[in-house]
Amino acid sequence: MTKRLSLQNGTNEIICLDLMKSFDINSPPWEDMTKTIGLPVLSYNTHIALGGKNNSFIFMYSGIEKSLATFKFQVDKLLYIFDTNTKTWSVPTTANLPQKPRDAASFTSDGKGNIYLYGGYELNETSSTLENPPALNDAYVFNTISLSWTSLNPSLTLLRRAKCSSVFLNDGRILYIGGESSYGVPYNMTSVYVYNTVYGMWSEENVDSSEVIVEERIEHSSVLLSNGDIIVYGGWRPGGATNGTVAQPTLVILETKSMFRWRKQNVTGKFLHLNRHSCHIVNNRYMFVAYGHTIEGTVTVSRNELYILGTTNYTWITRFGQNLFDETISPKNSNNSLIIGFLIFTSILAAVLTVILTTILVSQCYHKRRILRIY
Template identity: 30%
Template structure:
């Protein structure tokens, strides 16, 4: 085999190995997934890959994948260090998750599921799945006093308190295929220490596709979403009449907010800062994929005043049905629909990571867990496409490095061989050749 053939063979092996490893460690774009932060690991569960028929959940391409990011080390947001964990026993979307403060188990509550290796989506769901991240094990607990109407519940956002009680309000059994459905307005409570379920008496209008944030004083704050006016009638919820639930005495109340002009929305996210502010991000204004405005807003829960942080709206990613968590001073968002590129009939999905420094309200591209501030160029809506080119560039660099290494080795080997004169073996020359080797 000559030098050129050697180079071709080694180059092909390097390229195949690189692309095999690279493709295995990058999740596909998706939305309607759920996420949870467990220590330094940010987990993402399930989601929908489909880009069409967004109004028909039964036509979705549902995944059971579990991915996580290790936030204890630095990385570039264009090439996050993705890790894939053991998959769920079901494909899962339109549900929610919360982490137990007692044993750090993840509870997936409500949502819709797809039974793996079957042809159809089961639009109901076992009410709760539990994930032990230490041993990557999924279980379905036995629940005492479970309310069977909860099996078809989605469009919810549960929260869990310091005592291990999960509070889940409202939701719907809507399946997305224009069949009859119900909008719920009850509060369900699961005590995870005893696996006991209870449902409180109905007292207010139902909500769905909202955000729920538990304050340190035990108050749950419900923002945005759709509010029910009858069993099947709903409308966008006001951002200035905010429903709250007191987990100490189980009472509801309405907080009248004021301040900046904040548009109603669904499909948004919310995180709680250390000083008691709730930051909401993204979402839809209506069913036509119109982005909610402003795209980011902050609610002071001591004064109930809205304000709009000074963040570049031009280059901010327009996301809906994405994931968001707060890690130190970083608001980390991932996946979801890219609204600026989507329409009613077609959705452009993201598998990108966006990180907002909430101390300075600047987008960062270099994540450092030991630093809380950074002045980096904000990502654009084309971030999804830029990641591809960055990945290709990095891959090309690795391939070229491998090629140069192989070529250098082969040239060195050939040079070494050429240091000695060549002989045509004849009787009596064998020993001389062996001595020169």
């Protein structure tokens, strides 16, 4: 890997992981792609989602950005697009682009060309964030096909929220889990904030906590499984002037089918409790967790490990084999190029700051031969 830039400057690195290779989690075969497709700016705390025609574009919105040439903060270019076909970055012209640059927001794709932006902390041109600001309470939907933004319910006063996790459910609802209303003021985990994209309605819904008490948390992750369960992992409880404490339990399940309910989940294998990490589900069977932080006493420690959780038996595996990935690919689809997985690892580390984009493309020839390409 190339030498990473410091916290003050951010990074333009992109590294990829080839999931068609077998590897031990202690030595994953990361490939540095910065020289060929590096970010056009120095960036951290950015927001990334998939969209565009055939979901073949990566959209990077705002975050803390600096010029590659001058290292100065910039807020004039809030949106970048990466074309996975041409492998190029561009700055698009969009209609009604939200004018408040921000970090720690929610940027959630529905997989059908729309990305939903909500909350975060406002940035300015002279510092990474405004001094002790309240979280923003605005929300927008970005149509990645027409490249236009629309404000969601501008007449309503939404809850201020930043540093939460968000999940797009199959029924069109977005769940916003945890987070904080301002620095050091977290939301209780006995409720979730919900936006119904079908009916355009916001609501706050209670979560049954009779089985397990879930501590409030920020900078955690949430991933949706095919059965409707959500894995909530990691995060920390903000502690004002201190670094806060580890939020317990480390891993918990949020049931969503009939009602919202927290469920205990026994997990086997070795892993760390991380915050500010990257987390994505692969083929509904494996949860990849990369980079992040641990809290050790009053010290925050940067991590560069990779962990993989098998979601069928909730075991942290030590080795990832090619057959584990390949067996989940359906041979029935005759598309010449099929996007079967999309990993975005956007770490918001306080010391080692990395943006990792991994788009997994599988070319299917005669329904048998499969060649993995990573951009």
